[in-house]
Amino acid sequence: xxxxxxxxxxxxxxxxxxxxxxxxxxxxxxxxxxxxxxxxxxxxxxxxxxxxxxxxxxxxxxxxxxxxxxxxxxxxxxxxxxxxxxxxxxxxxxxxxxxxxxxxxxxxxxxxxxxxxxxxxxxxxxxxxxxxxxxxxxxxxxxxxxxxxxxxxxxxxxxxxxxxxxxxxxxxxxxxxxxxxxxxxxxxxxxxxxxxxxxxxxxxxxxxxxxxxxxxxxxxxxxxxxxxxxxxxxxxxxxxxxxxxxxxxxxxxxxxxxxxxxxxxxxxxxxxxxxxxxxxxxxxxxxxxxxxxxxxxxxxxxxxxxxxxxxxxxxxxxxxxxxxxxxxxxxxxxxxxxxxxxxxxxxxxxxxxxxxxxxxxxxxxxxxx
Amino acid sequence: xxxxxxxxxxxxxxxxxxxxxxxxxxxxxxxxxxxxxxxxxxxxxxxxxxxxxxxxxxxxxxxxxxxxxxxxxxxxxxxxxxxxxxxxxxxxxxxxxxxxxxxxxxxxxxxxxxxxxxxxxxxxxxxxxxxxxxxxxxxxxxxxxxxxxxxxxxxxxxxxxxxxxxxxxxxxxxxxxxxxxxxxxxxxxxxxxxxxxxxxxxxxxxxxxxxxxxxxxxxxxxxxxxxxxxxxxxxxxxxxxxxxxxxxxxxxxxxxxxxxxxxxxxxxxxxxxxxxxxxxxxxxxxxxxxxxxxxxxxxxxxxxxxxxxxxxxxxxxxxxxxxxxxxxxxxxxxxxxxxxxxxxxxxxxxxxxxxxxxxxxxxxxxxxxxxxxxxxxxxxxxxxxxxxxxxxxxxxxxxxxxxxxxxxxxxxxxxxxxxxxxxxxxxxxxxxxxxxxxxxxxxxxxxxxxxxxxxxxxxxxxxxxxxxxxxxxxxxxxxxxxxxxxxxxxxxxxxxxxxxxxxxxxxxxxxxxxxxxxxxxxxxxxxxxxxxxxxxxxxxxxxxxxxx
Numbered sequence: 001x002x003x004x005x006x007x008x009x010x011x012x013x014x015x016x017x018x019x020x021x022x023x024x025x026x027x028x029x030x031x032x033x034x035x036x037x038x039x040x041x042x043x044x045x046x047x048x049x050x051x052x053x054x055x056x057x058x059x060x061x062x063x064x065x066x067x068x069x070x071x072x073x074x075x076x077x078x079x080x081x082x083x084x085x086x087x088x089x090x091x092x093x094x095x096x097x098x099x100x101x102x103x104x105x106x107x108x109x110x111x112x113x114x115x116x117x118x119x120x121x122x123x124x125x126x127x128x129x130x131x132x133x134x135x136x137x138x139x140x141x142x143x144x145x146x147x148x149x150x151x152x153x154x155x156x157x158x159x160x161x162x163x164x165x166x167x168x169x170x171x172x173x174x175x176x177x178x179x180x181x182x183x184x185x186x187x188x189x190x191x192x193x194x195x196x197x198x199x200x201x202x203x204x205x206x207x208x209x210x211x212x213x214x215x216x217x218x219x220x221x222x223x224x225x226x227x228x229x230x231x232x233x234x235x236x237x238x239x240x241x242x243x244x245x246x247x248x249x250x251x252x253x254x255x256x257x258x259x260x261x262x263x264x265x266x267x268x269x270x271x272x273x274x275x276x277x278x279x280x281x282x283x284x285x286x287x288x289x290x291x292x293x294x295x296x297x298x299x300x301x302x303x304x305x306x307x308x309x310x311x312x313x314x315x316x317x318x319x320x321x322x323x324x325x326x327x328x329x330x331x332x333x334x335x336x337x338x339x340x341x342x343x344x345x346x347x348x349x350x351x352x353x354x355x356x357x358x359x360x361x362x363x364x365x366x367x368x369x
Numbered sequence: 370x371x372x373x374x375x376x377x378x379x380x381x382x383x384x385x386x387x388x389x390x391x392x393x394x395x396x397x398x399x400x401x402x403x404x405x406x407x408x409x410x411x412x413x414x415x416x417x418x419x420x421x422x423x424x425x426x427x428x429x430x431x432x433x434x435x436x437x438x439x440x441x442x443x444x445x446x447x448x449x450x451x452x453x454x455x456x457x458x459x460x461x462x463x464x465x466x467x468x469x470x471x472x473x474x475x476x477x478x479x480x481x482x483x484x485x486x487x488x489x490x491x492x493x494x495x496x497x498x499x500x501x502x503x504x505x506x507x508x509x510x511x512x513x514x515x516x517x518x519x520x521x522x523x524x525x526x527x528x529x530x531x532x533x534x535x536x537x538x539x540x541x542x543x544x545x546x547x548x549x550x551x552x553x554x555x556x557x558x559x560x561x562x563x564x565x566x567x568x569x570x571x572x573x574x575x576x577x578x579x580x581x582x583x584x585x586x587x588x589x590x591x592x593x594x595x596x597x598x599x600x601x602x603x604x605x606x607x608x609x610x611x612x613x614x615x616x617x618x619x620x621x622x623x624x625x626x627x628x629x630x631x632x633x634x635x636x637x638x639x640x641x642x643x644x645x646x647x648x649x650x651x652x653x654x655x656x657x658x659x660x661x662x663x664x665x666x667x668x669x670x671x672x673x674x675x676x677x678x679x680x681x682x683x684x685x686x687x688x689x690x691x692x693x694x695x696x697x698x699x700x701x702x703x704x705x706x707x708x709x710x711x712x713x714x715x716x717x718x719x720x721x722x723x724x725x726x727x728x729x730x731x732x733x734x735x736x737x738x739x740x741x742x743x744x745x746x747x748x749x750x751x752x753x754x755x756x757x758x759x760x761x762x763x764x765x766x767x768x769x770x771x772x773x774x775x776x777x778x779x780x781x782x783x784x785x786x787x788x789x790x791x792x793x794x795x796x797x798x799x800x801x802x803x804x805x806x807x808x809x810x811x812x813x814x815x816x817x818x819x820x821x822x823x824x825x826x827x828x829x830x831x832x833x834x835x836x837x838x839x840x841x842x843x844x845x846x847x848x849x850x851x852x853x854x855x856x857x858x859x860x861x862x863x864x865x866x867x868x869x870x871x872x873x874x875x876x877x878x879x880x881x882x883x884x885x886x887x888x889x890x891x892x893x894x895x896x897x898x899x900x901x902x903x904x905x906x907x908x909x910x911x912x913x914x915x916x917x
Binding site for chain 1: 409479486491492580583592596599601602700701766770773774781859860864865875878879885
């Protein structure tokens with residue numbers, strides 16, 4: 001029986017030299033620690049002038065190349081983007097990580113989730129001083145985020161219709177929410193579910209605002225009787241069931257955004273789809289300074305920058321929504337095709353936050369039995 | 370002599386290393402985050418078990434079990450004939466077909482969901498079946514996704530089985546069906562059960578596909594946890610559901626472990642010797658395989674066709690657009706860059722999963738003599754499978770609240786992505802490699818030890834030599850899983866370094882015909898790259914191990 005390290009002709013492996021089991025445990029432990037330590041990044045130094053700020057956003061955040069570099073040029077501070085899911089997920093992540101914040105500035109909290117973020121104390125008091133009275137309409141009420149959130153952009157969720165389909169079939173297009181429940185629009189509407197899609201939730205909120213407390217339930221029951229199709233997500237509703245030019249389906253009415261029709265414009269200039277501006281719910285997105293940041297001052301500058309025309313002019317083409325800054329200019333063509341609802345449906349953030357779960361479960365009971 | 374060999378300190382070292390590495394990995398990147406988030410939910414305020422009393426919850430638990438169980442059974446029934454054809458028969462184009470069968474597995478669920486719905490919706494090509502938004506539609510999609518797990522897991526074992534037992538039975542007069550049922554199936558039972566349990570776990574945590582295809586009427590525990598956590602922030606109910614999910618998964622794993630028992634040692638041969646040209650008696654499996662292949666191809670073909678449709682008719686416009694960032698800058702990086710990211714991350718994840726999985730499998734393949742030792746190994750085995758059965762949302766949110774302090778401040782670090790993918794791939798590696806290791810006749814190792822080989826040498830010349838081919842198959846599968854992984858990746862990946870599935874998801878979520886076409890084209894590219902990688906892996910010739 002040769003010695004355990006192999007026969008003498010072979011080199012004894014290094015690990016065989018560690019004779020005792022205890023020593024081997026120590027080696028493994030040390031290796032593990034070294035490996036893990038190698039993965040971690042050095043902690044930033046505290047101070048008033050950081051070299052980098054972390055901007056936590058929702059998944060849909062996008063700006064053209066070089067826009068954020070402008071901020072670095074102005075202040076010497078780099079911006080790192082950290083995406084954190086859709087608007088709801090974003091707020092929930094901030095709430096869960098209150099004790100060790102994910103970043104310094106947040107963008108993408110909308111009016112449906114603003115209350116939760118404010119009540120949970122994830123935001124520091126700061127609103128951009130560059131706001132003017134022209135943007136007053138976007139400000140949140142005083143105790144619901146008015147001191148913490150700066151409006152950045154807004155977009156309407158509206159019912160979209162396929163003009164071509166209605167022309168071909170000789171049926172008049174619907175105009176209001178009530179129209180959708182009429183028999184002549186039977187089996188023509190497709191919507192994303194309120195429980196799993198944010199435009200779906202916005203549309204539910206529009207109906208709640210349009211009809212009173214119990215009226216919206218009757219309305220949805222009527223929609224169900226009228227053959228509304230409810231899909232899980234927006235892409236499903238828009239690309240599979242909607243009959244628009246870039247879609248596959250045969251239903252000519254869909255819940256989408258007011259900014260969707262511009263993207264369907266054909267090369268010859270025809271506008272095949274349109275948004276019904278009397279059916280819209282307005283989503284406004286806000287930015288704020290995250291409570292617990294080491295650099296509140298610099299973070300405030302970044303919020304100001306998001307409100308500046310540099311970013312605001314870039315928002316329509318990058319994120320498909322409208323800038324809030326009255327001084328921002330819209331890209332060519334937007335003014336004609338991308339319409340804004342004059343009088344969109346509104347529900348206060350506090351009311352949404354207080355009732356969201358009740359509404360959703362009541363809605364699910366009616367719409368998805 | 371044998372007793373002496375087993376007590377060597379070298380063996381102890383390997384045992385510690387083999388158990389330690391996977392356990393430390395799982396403890397830090399799985400157990401701790403999950404316990405933290407579940408704990409935070411449980412020690413909050415409010416009624417604890419109320420969520421379990423909701424009729425909706427009970428219905429979802431039932432649906433979860435039903436769809437996972439039915440889909441696993443169907444996958445096995447349909448997967449076995451395909452495994453036979455692809456791993457026992459020799460014909461031209463076999464390597465390509467083996468690679469193609471993995472395609473459904475890596476396709477992003479969002480895209481497949483849309484492809485299925487395009488086929489099944491009222492007015493679509495298969496609309497007459499009336500399946501849109503029904504339970505069978507979900508089942509079809511789950512089988513579509515997971516059948517390759519059965520084909521590859523079982524095929525890897527089948528390929529190395531000595532066929533002489535079957536031939537002897539045939540010579541003695543048994544028909545092909547009888548030979549298959551009484552000889553082949555029992556010999557494969559280890560990997561069949563392993564494959565079925567993986568499919569069960571994948572299906573019970575299925576998320577995107579259930580949402581898209583089930584519309585809003587169906588759901589699983591997983592979709593409910595997602596809803597409660599990300600939309601309602603009802604951590605308490607989500608925690609209770611996470612624990613329910615764990616119990617379901619754990620019960621299933623125990624059943625599987627019991628059913629698996631200890632597979633008997635099998636004679637193994639090199640792959641070249643085990644396969645043969647097709648015969649008349651193979652007609653049935655070949656027919657099943659061909660029909661299944663056509664059904665699997667249907668959604669894929671419709672995807673490819675859609676990817677060639679552009680605004681100006683048929684053409685490669687969508688593929689040309691992949692070098693850009695989409696209509697109106699939909700993306701941060703061009704799709705090709707995202708593909709590069711995907712490949713790099715998937716390679717890292719594969720290395721992690723294979724190294725850790727091999728360590729764990731080598732330990733698990735040993736039979737300790739004490740009952741306590743055996744039980745400990747069974748628990749270890751179960752622990753390795755758990756990441757497949759636990760909600761990605763739970764793990765992801767757990768990461769957020771645990772890995773936030775130095776030296777483990779990893780929340781924004783790019784290393785989390787391959788780690789999360791490796792967690793998902795690890796069980797596949799173990800389940801592919803372990804049945805083969807368990808099947809090794811222990812007398813081989815004993816003989817080697819008696820002849821003077823050190824434990825590491827026994828491991829190298831016996832275990833590793835025999836397992837080389839299954840390891841290769843496992844790395845191919847692990848790579849495919851990592852490439853296609855979306856849930857955890859989308860949660861963890863940094864916006865400036867997105868992977869291909871993340872980019873596809875973003876493209877398909879924006880209006881405009883170009884973005885949709887690009888998303889489909891990108892999905893086709895993802896599938897093609899997977900086929901290429903797996904075909905290359907298949908071509909790497911591992912030195913034949915000879916007959917033992």
